Amino acid sequence: MARREETTRICALTRAEKPVAALIRFVLGPDGVLVPDTEAKAEGRGVWISLSRDAVAEAVKKKVFARSLKSEVRLPDDLPGLTQLRLEQRYLNALGMARKAGQLTFGATKVRSLIDTGNLIALITATDAAADGRSKMVGPLKALHYAAAEEEINGFEVPHFELLSSEQMGLALGLENVIHAALTRGAAAQAAVEKARRLALYTAKPTEKDTDRLAVDGDLLPEATDERREIHG
Structure with missing residues (x-):
């Protein structure tokens, strides 16, 4: 029970208790402007919101942050967008660290070889990849599963x-x-996977069940990765 108390928080928007992996924290910066605390390490009182761009937008609309902090809050022009940018930066920084550690491989031929042998922990495809190129990776990955x-x-x-x-x-x-x-096996690559999971959850529209499974099991469902475009509708 103690473990649950240490790893859960209340979403200020929905009042639902969720694992911290399914939430994102916001704090007031030194200048009094609300900012996303993507590492959840900033000092001061924080406000936790479900890890979803829609949830952050709704929290802004309903003035949840001011109510939770019991004070006047200055918001950036686009808090949902700023939050996404911060999550993207964390993901890209993690990819850079994985590359330095030799745990990130590029190129269709090399990546396909890793899929064929099962020697990868995550497949990454650019959003503007050609459909045929994408299918040449996704097909073998599904076969691997x-x-x-x-x-x-x-x-x-x-x-x-x-x-x-x-x-x-x-x-x-x-x-x-x-x-x-x-991404291949290693601590740096695993850290990049976790950053990717959080960004994927924030930009997608998973169900409540999917969000909780991510937080509890640490696994993003295949539907929220392989078929991400379908989730967006």
């Missing part, structure tokens, strides 16, 4: 993230463009 299920390998899952454009990833990583990439 199917083979693991046939062999009754419990807990095997390689998430697929489509979160940023090739230009965004290329600029952050010092490359011309990044269309296909894969």
Whole structure:
């Protein structure tokens, strides 16, 4: 029971108790402007909101932050957008660290080889990737999951993230463009996966059940990764 109390907070918008992995914290900056505390480490009183762009927008609309902090709150022009930007920056920084650690592989041929051997922990595709190129990666990845299920390998899952454009990833990583990439085993790569999960949850529209499963099990459902475009509707 103690573990639950340490790892859950109340969403100020819905008043629902959720794991901290399914929430994002906001605090007042030194200048009195509300900012997203993406690391959840800033000093001062914080306001927790469900990890969803729609939820943050709704919290702004209903003036949840001022009510929770019991004081006047200055908001940035686009808090949902700023929050997404911060989450994107954390993800890109983590990819950069994974690259330095030798745990990020680029290029269709190399990535496809990793899928064929199962030596990856996440597949990354640019949002502007060509449909045929995407299918050449997603098809084998689904086959890999199917083979693991046939062999009754419990807990095997390689998430697929489509979160940023090739230009965004290329600029952050010092490359011309990044269309296909894969994260391999290692602490830096695992940290990048966790940052990707949070960004995926924030920009997607998962159900309450999906959000809670992410927080409890640490696994993003295949529907929220491989078929992310369908979630967006």
